[in-house]
Amino acid sequence: MTATEPDNLVLTPRDVQWDWTGLPMHYIDGDPFTTHFANVLNILLPEGEDWFITVFQQAVPMIKDDRLREDVIGFIGQEATHSASHQTVLTHFRKVGFDTSPYTDQLRWFFSKMLGDRELTGKKAQGWIIDRIAIIAAIEHVTAYLGDWILNAEAIDRTDHNPEILDLYRWHGAEEVEHRAVAYDLFTHLDGRYRNRVRAHVVAFPVLVYWWVRGLRYLMAADPERIAGRDKPRFRDWFRASRKGVLPSPKSLVRLYFGYLRPGYHPSQYGSTTQAVAYLAASPAARAAHR
Amino acid sequence: MSTETETGTETRTGSRTRTGAGTGDDLRTPPPRSATDPRPDPILALLARVTPFLLWQSARRKRREPRPVDRSLRLVVTEVRQEAEDVVSLRFTAADGSPLPGWHPGSHLDLDLPSGRRRQYSLCGDPADRTTYRIAVRRLAHGDGGSREIHETLTPGTELRAHGPRNAFAYAPGGACLFIAGGIGITPILPMVRAAAAAGADWRLVYTGRSRATLPFLDEIDAIGAMAGASGRVTVRTDDTDGIPTPEQLLSGAGRGTSVYFCGPPPLITAVRDAFPTTGAGGLHFERFAAAPVVDGTPFELQLGPDGPVLPVPADRSALSVLAEQRPETGYSCRQGFCGTCRLPVLAGEVAHAGSPTARRTDTNMLICVSRAASEGGRITLDV
Ligand code: FES
Ligand SMILES: [Fe+2]
Ligand SMILES: [Fe+2]
Numbered sequence: 001m002t003a004t005e006p007d008n009l010v011l012t013p014r015d016v017q018w019d020w021t022g023l024p025m026h027y028i029d030g031d032p033f034t035t036h037f038a039n040v041l042n043i044l045l046p047e048g049e050d051w052f053i054t055v056f057q058q059a060v061p062m063i064k065d066d067r068l069r070e071d072v073i074g075f076i077g078q079e080a081t082h083s084a085s086h087q088t089v090l091t092h093f094r095k096v097g098f099d100t101s102p103y104t105d106q107l108r109w110f111f112s113k114m115l116g117d118r119e120l121t122g123k124k125a126q127g128w129i130i131d132r133i134a135i136i137a138a139i140e141h142v143t144a145y146l147g148d149w150i151l152n153a154e155a156i157d158r159t160d161h162n163p164e165i166l167d168l169y170r171w172h173g174a175e176e177v178e179h180r181a182v183a184y185d186l187f188t189h190l191d192g193r194y195r196n197r198v199r200a201h202v203v204a205f206p207v208l209v210y211w212w213v214r215g216l217r218y219l220m221a222a223d224p225e226r227i228a229g230r231d232k233p234r235f236r237d238w239f240r241a242s243r244k245g246v247l248p249s250p251k252s253l254v255r256l257y258f259g260y261l262r263p264g265y266h267p268s269q270y271g272s273t274t275q276a277v278a279y280l281a282a283s284p285a286a287r288a289a290h291r
Numbered sequence: 292m293s294t295e296t297e298t299g300t301e302t303r304t305g306s307r308t309r310t311g312a313g314t315g316d317d318l319r320t321p322p323p324r325s326a327t328d329p330r331p332d333p334i335l336a337l338l339a340r341v342t343p344f345l346l347w348q349s350a351r352r353k354r355r356e357p358r359p360v361d362r363s364l365r366l367v368v369t370e371v372r373q374e375a376e377d378v379v380s381l382r383f384t385a386a387d388g389s390p391l392p393g394w395h396p397g398s399h400l401d402l403d404l405p406s407g408r409r410r411q412y413s414l415c416g417d418p419a420d421r422t423t424y425r426i427a428v429r430r431l432a433h434g435d436g437g438s439r440e441i442h443e444t445l446t447p448g449t450e451l452r453a454h455g456p457r458n459a460f461a462y463a464p465g466g467a468c469l470f471i472a473g474g475i476g477i478t479p480i481l482p483m484v485r486a487a488a489a490a491g492a493d494w495r496l497v498y499t500g501r502s503r504a505t506l507p508f509l510d511e512i513d514a515i516g517a518m519a520g521a522s523g524r525v526t527v528r529t530d531d532t533d534g535i536p537t538p539e540q541l542l543s544g545a546g547r548g549t550s551v552y553f554c555g556p557p558p559l560i561t562a563v564r565d566a567f568p569t570t571g572a573g574g575l576h577f578e579r580f581a582a583a584p585v586v587d588g589t590p591f592e593l594q595l596g597p598d599g600p601v602l603p604v605p606a607d608r609s610a611l612s613v614l615a616e617q618r619p620e621t622g623y624s625c626r627q628g629f630c631g632t633c634r635l636p637v638l639a640g641e642v643a644h645a646g647s648p649t650a651r652r653t654d655t656n657m658l659i660c661v662s663r664a665a666s667e668g669g670r671i672t673l674d675v
Contacts, residue, residue, distance in 0.1 A: 004486070006462060006463070008395075008398065015629040057632070065359070067454075080624060099326075131352070190357050291629060
């Protein structure tokens with residue numbers, strides 16, 4: 001298959017639109033755990049991807065490779081539409097009395113203050129941009145994995161689910177697979193040292209897991225339709241859902257963690273561009289996007 | 292700046308370019324633990340203590356300058372051939388004879404024409420041939436002159452700079468395919484058809500145009516159609532004998548799950564897209580429109596900050612292109628008013644807002660890729 005895998009893709013954002021009226025609260029398999037595990041994306045990504053954009057925009061003038069610059073600009077637009085799309089889910093949640101702002105406020109503080117620009121100038125500012133690009137490259141390793149996972153998660157299609165929100169996740173996942181090498185290639189261009197890449201990953205991954213768990217606990221507790229006794233995440237719920245194929249397994253995340261440590265790692269070794277391209281042609285939201 | 296920290300995610304109003312210049316003060320006071328517990332969150336407070344160490348480390352790290360990468364190609368025209376009425380094909384090799392970068396069906400090349408124009412053309416040759424690129428160009432009498440320049444000035448021996456190949460119309464092999472090409476739209480489709488035929492895939496091609504005389508590569512398509520197992524896969528329909536095709540006719544060969552690849556004139560693509568959902572076909576591949584040039588614009592002025600310099604924006608340029616020239620750190624992506632990455636806060640002046648209201652978040656921001664001053668000669672002061 002590799003011989004025919006398309007490459008050198010022009011990355012462009014797609015002008016997708018969403019309407020969540022009538023979205024059930026537990027839209028995957030009627031299961032609060034599975035649904036909120038996925039909902040973490042909706043509360044985490046608007047802030048996280050906005051932060052990606054802030055950092056990447058500042059990196060653009062540092063790039064000395066026209067093709068990479070084009071890729072980064074396309075990447076920025078894709079992440080911006082991802083962020084805005086997940087935000088529409090939060091707007092819907094708020095309308096139905098599900099307030100996520102305590103969590104997103106904390107998260108915004110984390111990204112814009114802790115990981116913000118910090119009033120640095122000159123070389124120090126540039127260095128801090130590069131360090132944050134290393135963090136983004138490490139996170140993109142995870143998003144590309146999740147993108148590939150959701151595109152192949154046929155078990156979800158067999159459960160009772162909301163097709164439109166599944167399209168949101170798969171459209172996003174497909175674009176993550178499509179642009180999976182950009183952050184890594186940008187890091188390689190600006191720094192590229194194994195030590196710096198891995199250092200960022202070793203720190204970023206557990207912090208991401210921490211925010212995920214925190215988000216999951218928040219969502220399950222704040223869920224307006226929570227079911228007594230099922231309003232806390234439990235490991236056995238995760239094992240059950242991953243055995244069923246509706247969530248990635250804990251084991252696969254451990255593999256994911258170590259995969260990034262390989263010295264010969266490159267994002268193109270994971271996931272399938274062909275599959276992403278095919279999904280983007282089939283996605284109702286992406287197909288309806290006129291631009 | 293301060294608006295960015297307002298609570299409630301729907302009230303996000305800030306522009307990205309100015310976020311996150313966190314001061315020490317902000318860092319010392321993390322947001323509350325929860326909606327009911329106003330004490331600062333302990334974990335975040337702990338993280339805040341680690342940050343100075345991260346920054347200290349960051350400042351100590353050795354940095355290197357990124358190595359400039361020049362990926363442009365020097366090509367030389369080796370052959371110009373009349374393929375149909377008003378259509379020529381051109382073949383190129385590398386000026387230094389080295390192998391050319393590989394490509395996949397659907398890819399295009401950016402050509403820098405001798406006049407300085409840059410134009411994109413789909414590669415329509417054989418991807419396995421690493422010594423030659425082939426493109427085909429229809430002469431557009433009322434175009435912007437790029438196609439005329441190619442027809443009139445490029446001859447064997449002409450040297451050109453090119454960029455790419457890049458792919459904005461990727462072919463994803465697998466399953467049944469229906470290829471639809473309108474006229475010169477055959478160029479990206481032809482290598483796809485070849486790949487599908489070589490792989491023994493289940494494919495169909497509908498090739499349409501004004502008349503047979505205007506359709507390039509009919510001989511090559513006949514040859515593919517004559518291959519074993521390919522009989523009946525190709526339909527050539529021309530307006531002069533079959534009438535103008537309806538989108539339903541074009542899509543009639545698309546069964547359940549078929550992948551449709553379309554390349555043709557823009558009005559036809561809109562029609563095909565509208566008709567597509569009724570077919571039950573699996574996916575629709577087409578090349579999206581790039582940002583259109585500014586038409587019907589009026590000149591205005593852009594001031595960079597209350598005491599900043601004033602830049603004139605001519606009628607045929609966007610505020611974004613003028614600002615980006617001055618400030619390379621200006622953010623943008625789609626240049627069509629929907630991604631929001633060019634959003635900037637406006638301090639003064641009246642804006643004729645264009646683009647998506649959600650992308651601009653509030654009317655105090657402006658999408659500089661598509662919005663202009665409300666009146667001719669007006670001045671907009673940006674908070675940059
Ligand atoms: S660049 Fe996307 S909205 Fe202006
Ligand atoms: Fe994303
Ligand atoms: Fe991404």
